Amino acid sequence: MKYRSTSRFPVNVSVIGLGCWGLSGPSVWRDSNDSDSIKIVHKALESGVNFFDVAPVYGFGHAEEILGKAIKGFPRDKIVIATKCGLIWDDQKRITRCLKPSSIFREIDESLKRLKTDYIDLYQLHWPDPNTPIEETMDALIELKKIGKIRYIGLSNFSIDIAQKLLDHISSMQGLYNMFERNALSYHNIALEYRTEKEVLPFCEKNGLAFLPYSPLMQGILTGDINYNEKFTDVRSANPKLVGDNLSKYIQVVEKLKKIGTKIGKPVNEIAINWLVKHQAITSIIAGATKPEQLQENLKALDWEMSDELFEEIDRIVLESGILD
Numbered sequence: 001m002k003y004r005s006t007s008r009f010p011v012n013v014s015v016i017g018l019g020c021w022g023l024s025g026p027s028v029w030r031d032s033n034d035s036d037s038i039k040i041v042h043k044a045l046e047s048g049v050n051f052f053d054v055a056p057v058y059g060f061g062h063a064e065e066i067l068g069k070a071i072k073g074f075p076r077d078k079i080v081i082a083t084k085c086g087l088i089w090d091d092q093k094r095i096t097r098c099l100k101p102s103s104i105f106r107e108i109d110e111s112l113k114r115l116k117t118d119y120i121d122l123y124q125l126h127w128p129d130p131n132t133p134i135e136e137t138m139d140a141l142i143e144l145k146k147i148g149k150i151r152y153i154g155l156s157n158f159s160i161d162i163a164q165k166l167l168d169h170i171s172s173m174q175g176l177y178n179m180f181e182r183n184a185l186s187y188h189n190i191a192l193e194y195r196t197e198k199e200v201l202p203f204c205e206k207n208g209l210a211f212l213p214y215s216p217l218m219q220g221i222l223t224g225d226i227n228y229n230e231k232f233t234d235v236r237s238a239n240p241k242l243v244g245d246n247l248s249k250y251i252q253v254v255e256k257l258k259k260i261g262t263k264i265g266k267p268v269n270e271i272a273i274n275w276l277v278k279h280q281a282i283t284s285i286i287a288g289a290t291k292p293e294q295l296q297e298n299l300k301a302l303d304w305e306m307s308d309e310l311f312e313e314i315d316r317i318v319l320e321s322g323i324l325d
């Protein structure tokens with residue numbers, strides 16, 4: 001395993017982390033089940049993966065609970081838990097954004113309970129909340145840091161303008177980033193207030209912030225296992241990029257990547273992960289998985305390094321394809 005850290009996030013984290021949305025159960029990810037989820041976390045820990053990205057909203061508490069169950073008995077100080085706050089839900093499971101201090105103080109205690117721990121390593125604001133002044137939110141997080149419930153503060157889905165304002169307090173940024181979505185304008189029909197490659201990566205690099213790319217495999221598209229007529233019935237059905245003609249455009253490029261893969265003897269998932277590893281601004285690639293074998297397949301990417309020539313060839317293919325938004 002390779003580890004990376006940055007000046008504002010001086011914690012050695014595995015360059016391949018585990019995105020734990022997949023631990024939410026089958027109502028969220030079609031192939032997710034608790035027994036496999038626990039095996040995935042154990043396999044990750046055995047393989048040197050020490051970074052786990054989760055959120056309360058993943059399965060409405062379920063993913064945090066499963067992660068807490070799975071890490072029980074492993075040395076806590078060898079595990080880096082990143083969770084989030086700011087997406088809350090009501091009795092009907094309707095989700096809203098809320099970064100009010102009172103809500104954050106409630107959320108942190110619920111997360112600690114579900115994760116069966118007394119501190120969170122990296123506490124991230126999941127999405128901006130236009131109804132709460134960010135200064136009030138930040139005061140709450142600074143208080144949580146002071147009393148030891150969290151170690152570091154991170155932003156997810158925030159613009160660099162806000163990150164610049166909060167720079168003295170934050171350690172990381174998280175955003176949508178993969179070979180096909182570099183400066184995406186939207187995610188699941190939600191407008192993004194940041195351009196990852198143009199703005200966030202250079203900002204993180206310049207300021208010593210960790211950067212955590214989410215959906216590094218474009219929710220499975222960049223594995224080569226999804227075909228033209230795939231009809232997602234899970235959370236991915238809310239992603240308009242994964243339907244009909246939109247999906248076909250991406251799969252056409254995956255077919256080209258497969259050809260390159262055949263030439264070099266590597267599958268598409270490894271190519272997609274190694275393309276990200278090549279970016280020094282990326283700290284941990286939080287790939288999701290719903291089966292232990294997927295995690296294993298993804299970790300194989302670290303058995304080789306992508307040459308500059310291959311990186312450039314891939315860039316040319318993707319840029320020429322016109323799929324970048």
Ligand SMILES: NC(=O)c1ccc[n+]([C@@H]2O[C@H](COP(=O)([O-])OP(=O)(O)OC[C@H]3O[C@@H](n4cnc5c(N)ncnc54)[C@H](OP(=O)(O)O)[C@@H]3O)[C@@H](O)[C@H]2O)c1
Nearest residue numbers: 019020021214215216217218219220223287288290294297
């Ligand atoms: N901050 C945010 O707003 C935000 C948003 C999205 C995600 N995230 C974080 O980022 C993490 C990763 O993003 P993501 O889950 O959206 O997408 P992803 O990591 O790009 O894709 C994960 C999915 O790809 C498939 N997969 C993974 N490895 C595979 C392999 N070797 N072969 C075949 N299929 C494979 C699995 O799909 P199947 O289940 O179909 O097998 C898996 O569930 C999440 O778990 C979460 O921690 C954060």
